[in-house]
Amino acid sequence: MKFKFHPALAITLLILGFFVFVPMISAFEYSIRTPAEGGYGWNNYLWAIREEEFLYYILRSLWLSGVTVLITLFVLVPTLTWLHLSNSKVRGLIDGLSLLPLVIPVVAFAVGAQIAFPDFVKDTVLELPFLYFVLALPYAYRALDIGLNAIPLKTITEAARSSGANWLRTITSVIIPVIRGSVMATIALTFALSLGEFTLTVLLHWDTFPTWVTYVAQENILGAIAISMMSLIIPFLILTMVTLFIPERSTQRRK
Amino acid sequence: MSSKSLTLNSVSKRFGNVTALDNFNLEVGVGELVALLGPSGCGKTTALRVVAGLEHQDKGTVLVADKNISDVPAHKRNMGMVFQAYSLFPNLTVEENVAFGLQMRKVNKTARLKKAHELLDLVGLDSQSKRFTHQLSGGQQQRVALARALAFEPEILLLDEPLSALDAQVRVNLREEIRRLQLSLGTTTLFVTHDQEEAMSISDRVGVMNQGVLEQIDTPDALYNKPASAFVAGFVGTMNRIPAQIADGMVEIFGSKVVALKRGNESGHVLALIRPESISVVANSAAPNAKVLARSFMGASSNIICQTADGTIVQSLMTSASTGDLHPGSSVQLRVLSSEVLVANA
Numbered sequence: 001m002k003f004k005f006h007p008a009l010a011i012t013l014l015i016l017g018f019f020v021f022v023p024m025i026s027a028f029e030y031s032i033r034t035p036a037e038g039g040y041g042w043n044n045y046l047w048a049i050r051e052e053e054f055l056y057y058i059l060r061s062l063w064l065s066g067v068t069v070l071i072t073l074f075v076l077v078p079t080l081t082w083l084h085l086s087n088s089k090v091r092g093l094i095d096g097l098s099l100l101p102l103v104i105p106v107v108a109f110a111v112g113a114q115i116a117f118p119d120f121v122k123d124t125v126l127e128l129p130f131l132y133f134v135l136a137l138p139y140a141y142r143a144l145d146i147g148l149n150a151i152p153l154k155t156i157t158e159a160a161r162s163s164g165a166n167w168l169r170t171i172t173s174v175i176i177p178v179i180r181g182s183v184m185a186t187i188a189l190t191f192a193l194s195l196g197e198f199t200l201t202v203l204l205h206w207d208t209f210p211t212w213v214t215y216v217a218q219e220n221i222l223g224a225i226a227i228s229m230m231s232l233i234i235p236f237l238i239l240t241m242v243t244l245f246i247p248e249r250s251t252q253r254r255k
Numbered sequence: 256m257s258s259k260s261l262t263l264n265s266v267s268k269r270f271g272n273v274t275a276l277d278n279f280n281l282e283v284g285v286g287e288l289v290a291l292l293g294p295s296g297c298g299k300t301t302a303l304r305v306v307a308g309l310e311h312q313d314k315g316t317v318l319v320a321d322k323n324i325s326d327v328p329a330h331k332r333n334m335g336m337v338f339q340a341y342s343l344f345p346n347l348t349v350e351e352n353v354a355f356g357l358q359m360r361k362v363n364k365t366a367r368l369k370k371a372h373e374l375l376d377l378v379g380l381d382s383q384s385k386r387f388t389h390q391l392s393g394g395q396q397q398r399v400a401l402a403r404a405l406a407f408e409p410e411i412l413l414l415d416e417p418l419s420a421l422d423a424q425v426r427v428n429l430r431e432e433i434r435r436l437q438l439s440l441g442t443t444t445l446f447v448t449h450d451q452e453e454a455m456s457i458s459d460r461v462g463v464m465n466q467g468v469l470e471q472i473d474t475p476d477a478l479y480n481k482p483a484s485a486f487v488a489g490f491v492g493t494m495n496r497i498p499a500q501i502a503d504g505m506v507e508i509f510g511s512k513v514v515a516l517k518r519g520n521e522s523g524h525v526l527a528l529i530r531p532e533s534i535s536v537v538a539n540s541a542a543p544n545a546k547v548l549a550r551s552f553m554g555a556s557s558n559i560i561c562q563t564a565d566g567t568i569v570q571s572l573m574t575s576a577s578t579g580d581l582h583p584g585s586s587v588q589l590r591v592l593s594s595e596v597l598v599a600n601a
Contacts, residue, residue, distance in 0.1 A: 164359035178346050
């Protein structure tokens with residue numbers, strides 16, 4: 001097919017370019033400035049990597065995001081499968097409820113959590129993945145919902161069960177591989193949202209990579225921007241690797 | 256041979272206000288192929304799903320070789336099932352699909368792929384084993400589904416309208432293939448269909464269902480020639496319903512008296528149930544009693560549709576050789592060829 005340059009595409013690229021790429025490129029340009037010597041260099045990046053806490057916080061944010069992804073898949077895949085199969089009227093209600101995190105201000109959410117949660121929950125950083133899960137719910141829910149809508153779920157599930165697969169095997173060996181694209185989207189959305197979450201984390205008095213970056217910015221703004229650039233690239237690389245290492249199957253669609 | 260007998264005892268199942276199965280009883284012998292036939296909504300699919308464990312009955316029991324499996328979950332029932340369509344796993348190749356049941360039974364990879372190839376060979380698709388399912392035609396997909404259902408040597412094979420989504424020619428070929436495989440493997444099979452030709456052509460026995468009840472279960476011949484009720488008579492094959500008067504056990508149709516086969520307390524004004532092949536249409540008669548509306552040529556035989564003076568439409572099936580003089584509009588005489596006819600209350 002010959003590529004045609006459509007005006008709509010041009011407008012989209014223009015807006016995207018102006019609001020996404022211009023700030024990013026400017027930030028990058030800023031992060032490689034070396035005011036002391038003048039000109040450009042990698043000094044700020046080297047400074048960031050030498051910071052002791054850099055590794056600590058990036059790893060902490062990565063594993064918290066990983067846990068959030070696991071919680072999301074563990075809770076949502078069976079729940080949505082059940083909702084789709086049961087054809088119950090509850091589904092409309094749950095659909096609506098899943099949107100609530102979008103309309104509840106994070107501040108209200110955080111204050112509520114701070115007041116209501118018992119100490120043993122507040123004392124562990126593991127409260128964050130559960131709260132991140134709630135924040136990512138509207139996106140994760142929809143990504144999986146679309147995948148499950150697009151497949152003959154009932155028949156495939158019944159075929160798996162009558163072939164001898166229990167529910168767990170049906171979900172892990174059949175449903176998840178079949179809606180692989182949706183699952184990947186869910187992983188990417190949840191992971192990215194958890195990794196960048198700032199407001200809730202600060203309000204609950206936890207330190208993660210994004211909160212550490214703002215702290216660093218107060219003493220070394222160039223270093224903080226270098227760190228932010230890396231925090232953009234690192235998850236991007238991780239997500240790309242995850243996508244590459246899960247083997248793509250059945251790519252050719254019948255024409 | 257792992258095949259076992261199947262029994263359903265007084266199984267009832269309701270969905271809200273709808274009774275899908277009402278004290279339903281069925282016995283399928285070892286190695287037998289029984290079809291459940293009926294209009295949509297008659298409960299035949301529900302019966303099959305109860306056997307598979309995909310629905311749970313409200314009442315009654317399901318027995319396999321006299322063992323009560325009513326509360327055994329679907330994945331432990333060891334029943335192969337073929338669905339209407341689109342039931343193959345799109346993320347797996349053809350051979351992986353067929354080997355899936357064995358994989359769930361923890362059979363090692365070499366053994367299960369060997370078995371998968373055996374089955375694919377039986378359905379004539381071994382050359383397609385590495386392909387993905389969306390690269391196959393509808394008929395091929397159902398062959399793979401059949402191979403998958405048989406690969407783990409199920410005790411019972413369940414077929415849920417497996418041919419209904421296929422083209423006419425493919426349906427005929429595949430149904431014969433199903434029968435050939437079923438006979439050679441000796442698998443006890445329950446086959447649900449709304450297509451009577453399909454049911455009659457490959458089954459040992461056919462059960463006709465209506466409103467959650469088994470109206471009659473018999474060999475295809477018996478079902479056709481000795482229907483137990485007016486419903487079965489009307490549902491299996493084509494049946495003319497001709498208004499007639501019954502007196503002293505005889506009905507008068509087209510001017511001649513014929514013995515009435517009563518099924519109940521039919522009396523007075525009744526409907527005589529007569530197969531098209533039991534009615535002959537005579538052209539150039541001195542005493543015409545009907546007009547020809549249409550004649551459809553079907554090769555060796557032709558279907559003649561006539562209308563009597565009182566407006567009743569009558570179908571006749573005759574050898575094409577004897578219908579040369581029958582044209583739409585011509586006056587003809589209808590005659591009943593059989594000496595006894597079924598009657599039903601009008």
